[in-house]
Amino acid sequence: MTPKHHRSMVEVFAVASGKGGTGKTTSTLALGMALADDYDVTVVDADTGMANLLFHADLADVETTLHDALAGETPVGDAVYERFGMRVVPCGTSLAGFRDADPARLREVVARLAADTDVILLDSAAALGSRAAVLPIVLADRVVVVLQPTIPSLSDGLKVQEYATTYDTGVAGTLFNRVRDDEAIDAIAEKAARYFEGPTLATIPESDAARAARRAGEPLLAYAPESPAADAFREAAAGIDVAAGDSGAVADRFRSAVVPEEP
Numbered sequence: 637m638t639p640k641h642h643r644s645m646v647e648v649f650a651v652a653s654g655k656g657g658t659g660k661t662t663s664t665l666a667l668g669m670a671l672a673d674d675y676d677v678t679v680v681d682a683d684t685g686m687a688n689l690l691f692h693a694d695l696a697d698v699e700t701t702l703h704d705a706l707a708g709e710t711p712v713g714d715a716v717y718e719r720f721g722m723r724v725v726p727c728g729t730s731l732a733g734f735r736d737a738d739p740a741r742l743r744e745v746v747a748r749l750a751a752d753t754d755v756i757l758l759d760s761a762a763a764l765g766s767r768a769a770v771l772p773i774v775l776a777d778r779v780v781v782v783l784q785p786t787i788p789s790l791s792d793g794l795k796v797q798e799y800a801t802t803y804d805t806g807v808a809g810t811l812f813n814r815v816r817d818d819e820a821i822d823a824i825a826e827k828a829a830r831y832f833e834g835p836t837l838a839t840i841p842e843s844d845a846a847r848a849a850r851r852a853g854e855p856l857l858a859y860a861p862e863s864p865a866a867d868a869f870r871e872a873a874a875g876i877d878v879a880a881g882d883s884g885a886v887a888d889r890f891r892s893a894v895v896p897e898e899p
Contacts, residue, residue: 645880648746648756648890649808650682650776650800654792656762658782659813661689662846664759665855666866667780668722670873675754678716678723680746682758682772684737687727689759693719694853695726702726703733706741712748720858723753739768740895746775747887755878764795767896773799774896777879777886778806781832782813785824794831801833803896809834811872816842838872840865 651664661681668679681689681702690696695717702725705712716723725745728734749756758776761769773779779800781793797807810832815821825836841864849859857866 645754645878646750646756646883646886647754647778647879647881648750648758648776648886649876650758650760650772650779650805651782652760652773652779652796652800653762653782653789654764654794654796655789658762658784658789659840659846660762660782661692661759662850662856663780663782663811663813663840663869664757665689665692665720666857666869667873667876668755668757669720669855669857670870671755671757671876671878672721675878676723676752677721677755677757678725678749678753679757679759680725680749681727682742683761684727684739684768685734685761685766687729689724690726690729691853692850692855693717693724693726695719695724696853698726701728701733702745703728703730703737705745706737706739707733708738708741709736712745716749720855723749725749737768739771742771743775743890743893743895747890750883750886750890764799770799770896773805774803775890775893776800776805777881778808778834780808780837780876781810783810783828785812785815785817785821787824790824790828790831793828797832807832807834808876809837809872811837811840813840814842815839835875837875838868840868840872
């Protein structure tokens with residue numbers, strides 16, 4: 637990996653699953669903390685309708701969130717918080733904040749963040765049922781698809797990949813999370829390798845530590861850094877080769893991006 641504070645690069649990843657319950661937010665923060673050993677990382681909760689990243693990152697009591705920036709009420713810099721070696725941009729949970737937020741403003745938010753970071757991780761919505769939900773996938777350079785080892789989860793993940801590739805978003809790889817059966821995962825992973833672009837980044841075991849971390853309001857790698865699940869997330873992060881990209885060019889691309897119609 638490139639040494640930290642290398643300012644000639646910035647790449648934007650959407651972390652997406654196509655369904656709820658895969659541990660996508662846990663995965664986003666774990667990848668962010670692992671990547672932060674080598675890069676300046678900014679994590680954005682782009683799930684504007686069902687945000688929960690703030691509860692995982694000790695940010696439940698903050699006043700300014702992404703909702704405020706998307707409503708045009710405050711600069712995004714006011715919603716950036718230093719947590720666990722990363723910059724974190726949480727989204728609010730109020731219905732009023734969701735109502736007033738303009739999803740299209742995410743383009744400008746990410747463009748501004750790109751000037752001062754190496755890696756941006758967008759924690760995307762669980763489902764692809766709205767323009768706000770698919771926008772992070774459309775805007776990202778690449779997507780990390782979080783799966784569970786089941787056929788329905790693979791099907792939902794393939795919808796994410798199809799949407800991504802339709803808009804020229806690459807696939808960084810797949811991440812199997814919350815795996816309970818080591819033998820069953822082999823057959824599922826073999827099927828996934830035939831249909832998904834990019835490598836299988838890691839297989840993350842089901843973890844009591846992950847559940848305890850959520851209850852404690854901390855990312856897994858902060859709460860249980862020596863756990864098998866934490867080690868597996870580090871393996872996944874090591875498999876992500878961050879590409880060099882000029883921050884100004886990335887910002888311009890985001891500002892000019894076409895907002896998709898409803899899926």
